[in-house]
Amino acid sequence: xxxxxxxxxxxxxxxxxxxxxxxxxxxxxxxxxxxxxxxxxxxxxxxxxxxxxxxxxxxxxxxxxxxxxxxxxxxxxxxxxxxxxxxxxxxxxxxxxxxxxxxxxxxxxxxxxxxxxxxxxxxxxxxxxxxxxxxxxxxxxxxxxxxxxxxxxxx
Numbered sequence: 001x002x003x004x005x006x007x008x009x010x011x012x013x014x015x016x017x018x019x020x021x022x023x024x025x026x027x028x029x030x031x032x033x034x035x036x037x038x039x040x041x042x043x044x045x046x047x048x049x050x051x052x053x054x055x056x057x058x059x060x061x062x063x064x065x066x067x068x069x070x071x072x073x074x075x076x077x078x079x080x081x082x083x084x085x086x087x088x089x090x091x092x093x094x095x096x097x098x099x100x101x102x103x104x105x106x107x108x109x110x111x112x113x114x115x116x117x118x119x120x121x122x123x124x125x126x127x128x129x130x131x132x133x134x135x136x137x138x139x140x141x142x143x144x145x146x147x148x149x150x151x152x153x154x155x
Contacts (some may be wrong), residue, residue, distance in 0.1 A: 011104045012112035012122075018060035019057060023134075026059040028069060028076035036073045036080040042113040043100050054099040056112055058086075067107050083123070084134040091120040095152070096118040120149055 014126035019025050028036035038052035040053035054121075059065040065078050081090060094101060101119050114122075124146050127134060139145040 010030060010059055012114065015058070015060045015103045016122050016126050018133055019083055019086070020123065021131055023058070023083045023132075024091075025081040025083060026062055026065040027057065027079050028073050029079045035079075036068070037099075038102065038109055040100055040113055043115075045066075054097075054116040055102040056090075056094060056099055057102040057105050057109075059067055059104050064104055066104075068105060068109075070107060077137075084136050087123055087134070088136050088138050091116045091123070095120075112120050117130055117149065117150075117152060124149065131147075 036057045038055050038057065040055050043055075047063050049070040052134075057068070059068075062078055069076055069078075078109075091101075100115055102109070103112040103114060124142065126132075127142060134142060135147060136142075139148065
């Protein structure tokens with residue numbers, strides 16, 4: 001594995017550990033509440049169209065998000081997303097919208113990109129490993145969300 005790939009994986013696992021520990025995911029939003037986004041350098045569309053895959057950017061701490069407030073994101077505001085909301089609304093929403101998550105991007109928009117179902121499964125695993133208590137709006141428990149994700153994967 002190349003050093004860059006390992007660096008990206010390290011950023012990804014750091015993100016997973018940090019957001020489960022803090023219970024908060026950070027993003028940048030503009031005045032219309034649009035989240036900071038870019039196009040993927042790692043994913044391609046599954047169809048014949050030349051559409052680019054969209055990436056929504058997320059960070060595990062305010063400082064990393066703040067560092068990316070430049071150029072087209074300069075006027076964006078840092079926003080906090082509670083972990084349970086991120087898992088059940090954002091991850092599942094990204095899945096429906098066919099976009100991926102950009103994890104702990106640096107100022108050059110270099111970071112790990114992950115499919116939302118894999119991100120959600122990694123978060124579920126970390127929540128379980130740490131016995132973190134979360135309250136969901138649309139799911140009765142973490143196991144309920146986990147069962148839903150497993151059913152999605154079977155489709």
